[in-house]
Amino acid sequence: MLVVLPDGSSREIPATANGEAVLRSIDATGSLGVVAVVVGGRIQDLSAPIAGEKVELVAASSERGREVLRHSTAHVMAQAVLALWPGTKFAIGPAVADGFYYDFRLPGGERFNEEDLARIEEKMREIVASDQPFEREEHSIKEGLALFADQPYKLEIIQGVRAQGETEDESEGVSVTGVSAYRNSEGFVDLCRGPHVPSTARLGAFKLMRVAGAYWRGDEKRDQLQRVYGTAWESQEALEDYLHRLEEAEKRDHRKLGADLDLFHFPPEIGGGLPVFHPKGALVRHLMEDFSMRSHLANGYQLAWTPHIAKSTLYETSGHLGWYKDNMYPPMEMEGATYYPKPMNCPMHILIYRSHQRSYRELPMRLFEFGTVYRFERSGVLHGLARVRGLTQDDSHIFVAPSQLAAELARLLGFVIAMLRAFGLSDFEAELATRPEKSVGAAEDWEVATDALEHALKVSGIPYVWAEGEGAFYAPKIDVHLRDAIGRRWQVSTLQVDLQLPQLFDLEFVDADNQRRRPYMVHRALFGSVERFFAILLEHYAGALPTWLSPTQVAIAPVKEANEGYADQVAVRLRALGARVAMAPSNEPLGARIRRLKMEKIPYVLVVGDRDLAAGTVGVNSRGADRPETDVALDVFVARLSAELAPSPLEVPLD
């Protein structure tokens, strides 16, 4: 039989019974760290019989191997919790990105607190030290029900498969024919598909991270369980690396950078989710918006401007009051009318379209506005600038003739990607979200819209996946996600094809044949919201924004007081280029000034002294460089800086 080693090499050995036997013959010392094998595309226990000619060894340090040991660690955690709190009901405990969790209901509705984590962890270490094997058992459904008679969540999982006629609930080890379970010593049994590491002794590099509430089956109307999150790795070093990465990610946290760089804050006096932007932060916003605005104007958009509140009747017509009342700020009564702060800009843009009769010659009509909207987000979901209650959308509504839809979407997606690239982002993925259960409209309309979106994605060439049932209630959509500098995924742009609002507002245009027809409408936010996009940029760049977006682009530090005149001359020269220049006067030591300015993440810190005055040079400290360049001719620096002062124009595909 053929054995594929973790490093990808392979070798031929005589057929053997199971993974353990394979290891005995080729890795007697265990140096490969194999925790499971893959046979016929299925991952299985080392002890399971091998039915096949090819066996892949799965190392603990591989992604699949980590999944196995995280899952096993979750089991050990459940065992520990059941030992410490007899009578606990346990639900599910999967491996997740970087770790695992397990959901429990403690007897008497008791809840975990942070001290409990230490107790559980201690118990887990005992279980690991006692080297308990994970032994797989196969049972009939009936036996399974008996085995977990006192575990309601397990019973529900087993019964769910039978009742709903699902083929199987694979992740939990239940199929139509039977259930699988794993048993450790001490009598702990868990319903589980496996595979597991052979014994608890293979675990150890783990840490319990936090406790949280989580609804059973993700349904907030059902029990709220106590979820314990942990992380587990193949070695202590890997665990420490991970904890270190978490620390590094914390340094990029836009909420921290926002405070450190004096960009914005959230005054409690104003209210949760309502930021104020300080001068530097407001400047960055302005630069983002200004570039976006100019790019839109250069690409066939027209501006719109609309108020912040509107009568309830508008949102009755649009359907927002029917669908999203709970997330709208409450109404205000004035002169017998009821007004709401706007949660979306679309109804108002529609009114602009409808202000007079439209000809096919005007289409596509692209309206663009930085529209500030208010949404009453539930208190637990607020998250810095990434999730706020008052936000500004870079919002556009495009009205097209049905025949123009596909081409317009392709053009639009090209524009979106070009804009994101201009901000230095390059790693995109899209989701094509289809009709949800709760939705309105005719099936054929949804089909037309979904096809057009898919066409646009194909033309754009960005990778995409289908998100079935994830669309808005009125429209299918493309959500563009991006990966930042450390690989995290963020949702940004959204493109939605809306066939409902044109109908609800009875929109029309006069076509070339003099017939009145209904336009299609495309909703599109590109940044998503200015606030959220600001947050993403801060985290992506770890606060070191590109020169064109930096509040201060150049700081000049004269070596001593006598050099301030020359420093001023340099500043005048740079400001003439349009650069934002700050002066760092000589009343503290040069080293201290450089340190402060570098911590402010200013792209260039120039040092000018007697030598520079005599030679017409500057000392250049580029952000990110570990040593300064001295005696750089001012002309040379000016040429370099000029190239970075403004964003590059959008590279949009031709129409």
Place this chain on the structure above:
RNA sequence: GCCGGUGUGGCGCAGCUGGUAGCGCAGGCGACUUGUAAUCGUCAGGUCGUGGGUUCGAGUCCCACCACCGGCUCCA
């Protein structure tokens, strides 16, 4: 909204079992005039998230609320 946690001067922190708040940085002032990541001195600043309560006495205990952090749910 739900679960767990946190809330001390602008920022980062200390304050044990309840006895009327302390440090560093930042800030003001003064001196130093400096060639590449923290010059020295000095001054000022908080009533301890907010409101109740227990107590002779509360930053320290209890209750409610607010905000924030980590999750769950949600995200038109």
